[in-house]
Amino acid sequence: MRTFDYVRAVDTREAVRLLADDPGASCLAGGTTQLDLMKDGVLEPPTLIDITRLPLHGIEPRGESLHVGALVTMEELAVDPVVAERLPMVREALLLAGSVQLRNMATIGGNLLQRTRCRYFRDPAVPECNKRAPGSGCSAVKGVARMHAVLGASERCIALHASDLAVALVSLDAVVHVQGVSERRTVPLTEFYLTADESPERENVLEHAELITEVEIPLPPATARSGYLKVRDRASYEFALASAAVLLVVQGGVIQQARVGLGGVGTKPWRAYEAEHVLTGAPATTAVFKDASEATMRDAFTVPGTAFKLPLARRTLVRELQTVSGVKA
Template sequence: MDAISYERAGDVSSALRAAQQPGTMFIGGGTNLLDLMKGGVERPVHLVDITHLRGLDTIGTLPDGGLRIGALVRNSDAANHALVREQYPLLSQAFLSGASPQLRNMATVGGNLMQRTRCGYFYDTAFTQCNKRQPGSGCASIEGQNRTHAILGASSQCVAVNPSDMSVALVALDAVVRVSSLRGERTIPIAEFHRLPADRPEVDTTLQPGELITAVDLPPPLFSDHSHYLKVRDRASYAFALVSVAAALQMDGHMVRTAHIALGGVAHKPWRASVAEQMLSGKPLTDTTLRAAAAAAMGEAQPLSGNRFKVQLAQRSIVRAVNQAAGRTGGVA
């Protein structure tokens, strides 16, 4: 067993100073990190407990009318917060779609952003071919079990998908991630926070060494009346998405003024369906237009041997989620 040292940080500054030690990792709820440590996938030498940092466990309004959610806010608390439920129902639905009630009671917003892929080859160290665990070793999923894997944005190095439900909703809502380091503070648009694999699949995010997520900022609510989070999975509870869709619309009668659509379960990061958004925005919402937009969203799809079904599933899920967001119960999926 590897030796691990532990300390509880008293404030953000002390947490950042402690992170300068090589092999250090922050631990909040630990719902993903502890699993990775038990399996020997992650091997930190020093854990810095940030669960008691004051100010990072609150939700509050911003001067522009937006909302700031602290990185240590529990997923269950965020999902059930009055401002989140009323002004950002899409995000509340995404939180409640993730994991189980027990895990949501422990998991934090910052930890949710940082969770690693759920690829079986990545989690099982008996498989030596995993470029995410051992860069340059190969990707067993490409020729192996790949039913749950990526159909968009993958590379010859990795075909795993991001497992977060919360992040898909945040991408549709144009959220911003706030981070701190000893160099100061900076913000990262959520669409730029997670990476596509390219030739560096072991690097999941654009965080720099020594940086700590402190909050997620949401812009003023624009989609309170017309949004929907749809998660298609193998079972109704505690399962990761085969495909998920976060649909957020601004409507003027039957006209779509603005459409934001993000997909989960299809790529190494939450995938913004920009082409579909452009095809829907400024037009009446009809079955024909919606089906065409959904098909266009899959125009660059490159399915693997075991997940070709995801292409049609994603199209039908986009149609259903947008119809639900618009209140078109009679629309065809």
Template sequence: MIPVGYVRASSLGAIPPMLAGDGHRLLGGGTNLVDLMRKGVERPSLLIDVTALPATIEEAADGGLVIGAAARNSAVAAHPLVRVRYPILSRAILSGASAQIRNMATVAGNLMQRTRCVYFNDVAGSRCNKRAPGSGCDAIGGFNRYHAILGASSACIATHPSDMCVALAALDARIRVDGPGGARTIPIGEFHRLPGDTPEIETALAPGEVIVAVEVPASPFAGRSTYRKVRDRASFAFALVSVAAGLTLDKERIADIRIAFGGVAPKPWRALQAEALLRGGPATSAAFEAAAAAELAHAEPLAGNAFKRELAKRSLSAILAELAGVSR
């Protein structure tokens, strides 16, 4: 048994100094960290309980939302403002894990969960550059059905597991953080990092920084938005492909649109090329299919996940047709 210390942070200001020690980890709901501790992947020397951080869900002055770092996933999904104004976010959260885990998991913990695969979890028998930098990646030549086809590198091909973060990417959310260098805000598109040569560095957080809240801006398209997750079983399964999308129409043309993919990259993948092709154009099945094909044209599938390219294209085309109310 490996000994581990525990301390409860009484305030935000108390947390950064506590993080200075080697092996010190933040503990919210513990749904990811404790699981990795059981597997021997994470071996912290001190757990810092941060459930005293804000858990409020409040309307912002601009009509958006401010969601506290310690808010539980289930509370966010059920909140009236989220359900009415941001159905994309509510549906994404409800697609994740199980009700029991959603009741425990926090918003900050969801943002910070490790990008991982079965080889990352296999401490005893597999090489993983994310777990042990420079050791190699057994997933590349192994079982890679669930792995990335966009944004991966020769060092890591794992996909980001979050559903919530895919919706937040489509919503252009911003992450409020605080730490030794003061408070700052990080756009969600810059918060999670692609692996490159350093897959062990997964976020843009500086040492000692802590997530305080998530800002979700007011979005005219958010009311016409949704989330679809394609997976091997109905619950407690990561996405093979997921799509978060929202749009606004001006008669039969697309006035504005936002699209993000999950299950295909090491971070929530914003489909900027597809958005640019569709914005201002006709809301037709042909246009949706062409945009989806363009976004996936540079995908680099592996032996076990080549199906993901077509699955992503069909999923995106179907969800956009549904939102636009056009037949396929």
């Protein structure tokens, strides 16, 4: 790891100003991904701006939304009573992500901004990586690929977005509040992330001198049921091969409202609008669930190592739709 300067910001505006003054600077919160990337030589910021003392730690229900400070830890959000009662899919996504030790360090803002786990991106010795070196090519497309994306992917990049939490939040129409040098803005998470086929080197719309300060999560109707299913190689401390975040409102056997997010398959947390279109207004049956899963994966891009994800993702979604709706297999 190269040497770097360390600065502790006293408030949000100072943190943003410090970022603006140094184009290479980076913010440090939990550091659970960032420090690994620095040790690997992927990131080499000349300055780290410690933001852990900023007043961004609260969890507060306001009206029909839950407002979560960017520095709230994953574990703190997972045990929040409002999350447990109204947002079970969020709680499950958090508890299935990482170890307890990591969840007690990792922040919500940091989790949403985590970088891909693609082995080629994380190895500077690999020269071809459009995400790390734009225009150089994609070693994953040509080489061994398994923990990679099939949605939002192309020959330019198949790097996977690894966040479980972001999949749940995208499906709930959550928004992030962002502080810039001169203004604040609010960005829906469905518009926050960029697909790798659009711009492999850029993963979201956040500008350098901007900071996520808060995540706003709309609370679903009391009649809604939700859940998060994660399929992985081992039972704990592993990233998803496929996952599904599902929220349904079912009345009289008919789906009145459907929200679906997919993980383990997208270059960004994937909102499955095609599945929602099939589900909404349809009877809650396994046949409809299968139609929804087929619609979701129609535009997939695969290489030999990732082709298995198509049937796996379809089965994962069908299973979670059955679980949330109470429909038997």
